[in-house]
Amino acid sequence: MKFYETKIDCQKNGVHQITDWVRQCIADSGVKSGIAVISAPHTTSGISLTPYMLHDYDLQDVQIQLDVIVPQRVDYTHQFDTPADAAGHTKSAMMGTNTTLIVEDGKPVLGHSQGIFFYEFDGPRLQKCYLSVYSD
Amino acid sequence: MNKKDFDNALRQEVYDLLDMAAALAEQDDGDLRMALSTPELFASRKAILTGCGDSYCAALAARPVFEKLGHIGTSALPAIEAARHLDSGVLGGEPHNPLLYCISVSGTVSRMIEIAKRGNETGVGAHTVAVTGNPDSPLAQECQTTMAVPMPPYTNNFDEHSPGLRSYYASIYALMTSAIRMGEVKMHYPMSQAGQYRKDIVDYIESYKDCIDAMDEQMFALAEEWKDIDSFEFVAAGDDMVTAWFDSAKIYEATGDVCTYENVEDWCHINFFARDYKGIATVLIAEKNNPAMPRIIEAAGVMARIGRPCIVFTDADESLFPAGMKVCKLPSAAHSWITPAGNYIPFALFAGYLAKFKNVGMFRQGMEAFAVQDGNKIKTSKIEIV
Numbered sequence: 001m002k003f004y005e006t007k008i009d010c011q012k013n014g015v016h017q018i019t020d021w022v023r024q025c026i027a028d029s030g031v032k033s034g035i036a037v038i039s040a041p042h043t044t045s046g047i048s049l050t051p052y053m054l055h056d057y058d059l060q061d062v063q064i065q066l067d068v069i070v071p072q073r074v075d076y077t078h079q080f081d082t083p084a085d086a087a088g089h090t091k092s093a094m095m096g097t098n099t100t101l102i103v104e105d106g107k108p109v110l111g112h113s114q115g116i117f118f119y120e121f122d123g124p125r126l127q128k129c130y131l132s133v134y135s136d
Numbered sequence: 137m138n139k140k141d142f143d144n145a146l147r148q149e150v151y152d153l154l155d156m157a158a159a160l161a162e163q164d165d166g167d168l169r170m171a172l173s174t175p176e177l178f179a180s181r182k183a184i185l186t187g188c189g190d191s192y193c194a195a196l197a198a199r200p201v202f203e204k205l206g207h208i209g210t211s212a213l214p215a216i217e218a219a220r221h222l223d224s225g226v227l228g229g230e231p232h233n234p235l236l237y238c239i240s241v242s243g244t245v246s247r248m249i250e251i252a253k254r255g256n257e258t259g260v261g262a263h264t265v266a267v268t269g270n271p272d273s274p275l276a277q278e279c280q281t282t283m284a285v286p287m288p289p290y291t292n293n294f295d296e297h298s299p300g301l302r303s304y305y306a307s308i309y310a311l312m313t314s315a316i317r318m319g320e321v322k323m324h325y326p327m328s329q330a331g332q333y334r335k336d337i338v339d340y341i342e343s344y345k346d347c348i349d350a351m352d353e354q355m356f357a358l359a360e361e362w363k364d365i366d367s368f369e370f371v372a373a374g375d376d377m378v379t380a381w382f383d384s385a386k387i388y389e390a391t392g393d394v395c396t397y398e399n400v401e402d403w404c405h406i407n408f409f410a411r412d413y414k415g416i417a418t419v420l421i422a423e424k425n426n427p428a429m430p431r432i433i434e435a436a437g438v439m440a441r442i443g444r445p446c447i448v449f450t451d452a453d454e455s456l457f458p459a460g461m462k463v464c465k466l467p468s469a470a471h472s473w474i475t476p477a478g479n480y481i482p483f484a485l486f487a488g489y490l491a492k493f494k495n496v497g498m499f500r501q502g503m504e505a506f507a508v509q510d511g512n513k514i515k516t517s518k519i520e521i522v
Binding site: 012072074075076079080081082083084085122123124125 | 169170173174175178320321323326327328
């Protein structure tokens with residue numbers, strides 16, 4: 001197993017593409033066939049796949065739709081932080097904080113349009129992203 | 137002359153304060169943060185901060201922070217104004233409005249209990265918040281919310297009660313952190329920035345550790361030089377008026393000398409004409425970013441020209457002031473609004489030494505006229521709802 005870590009300077013409600021970083025790490029690992037697990041070790045962050053070629057403003061669609069489902073309210077039971085933080089916890093739980101990819105030919109197996117994205121549901125914050133690459 | 141012979145309770149409190157700031161934050165931040173819920177902070181559109189004496193001064197210090205960071209219209213009122221003169225319509229008629237911070241370290245002074253009762257009796261209206269070091273006090277019991285700021289334990293080595301610096305700082309810290317929290321939950325800045333603001337306050341107090349011994353020497357020398365002066369004027373502008381107010385209070389409490397405070401413009405209009413101008417110690421307070429700094433420098437020139445005994449407390453460049461004028465150089469804060477939390481520190485050293493040079497007890501200890509329990513009737517004043 002090879003383990004990688006990067007830091008992402010997230011803006012508020014930032015959506016950050018990490019596809020190239022994942023490709024580079026897998027290539028570096030030397031693993032030809034196996035799996036790669038990507039993890040966001042935070043409670044207001046998420047990992048998901050969405051079209052890689054979108055403009056930055058289009059990438060906000062996911063954030064906007066999650067806002068519809070999980071609006072920033074003042075009456076969350078979690079009061080210690082902010083409404084954005086409390087909503088961010090729920091969004092993070094809904095999206096999930098890790099994703100597994102198939103590795104074949106030393107590359108992540110992605111669909112034609114798929115890119116890998118790190119989402120921040122509060123911020124701005126300097127967040128971490130982990131990647132483990134396993135050989136079969 | 138041995139400076140150690142002039143050590144005093146106020147000086148010891150100054151030195152303790154420099155260590156207390158971090159301990160207070162560590163001890164009280166969690167409770168202060170959760171004292172008011174997010175819905176309560178969002179529901180309020182106006183805040184009133186009120187207190188007596190130093191607690192009123194703490195209200196003055198925190199008012200700009202509520203407006204700047206909390207984004208809420210805020211008034212700081214003396215207790216008697218809030219209790220007896222504030223229109224009842226201001227206190228009632230809208231749920232959770234105003235957010236009425238009633239500040240009293242002991243939580244036992246009559247006028248503050250009266251204000252809280254008045255706020256509560258509006259029915260739908262004021263949300264009363266006790267800012268107190270005593271969460272079991274009558275004031276805390278009267279208010280809907282208690283913002284408790286118990287202080288780390290402390291005793292001085294003297295048989296005298298010191299004018300309260302630690303309690304003043306604790307009240308300021310509680311209020312400022314409440315304002316910071318308000319801006320945080322309203323999401324005007326992220327949690328990390330809110331945490332940094334709180335740290336900036338503590339860091340400002342701790343920055344005095346680097347210069348406190350030099351200040352102590354300077355204030356000891358000044359107290360010796362001014363020991364025969366019995367009148368004081370404190371001159372400032374804007375947010376620095378808070379410290380002008382507080383410094384004058386320390387003179388009354390430490391030495392009992394008569395003093396006054398005035399904004400720099402009106403000082404030039406009125407106090408300038410004091411006949412005994414060489415017998416009035418004049419203290420200027422000027423934070424380097426004060427918008428009135430050019431006017432303060434002008435006034436300093438006037439004071440120097442007529443021969444007033446003067447000192448300037450400032451973090452600005454000393455060369456801005458007339459040649460030969462005494463300057464006590466203060467540390468700078470990360471933000472101007474923090475400075476009232478600590479820029480009284482060197483003057484408190486002076487006030488303590490001056491009491492020793494004048495051989496007077498603080499709070500008139502040892503004088504029969506002041507020996508009566510609650511002789512100033514601040515805790516036994518009749519509570520009336522007008």
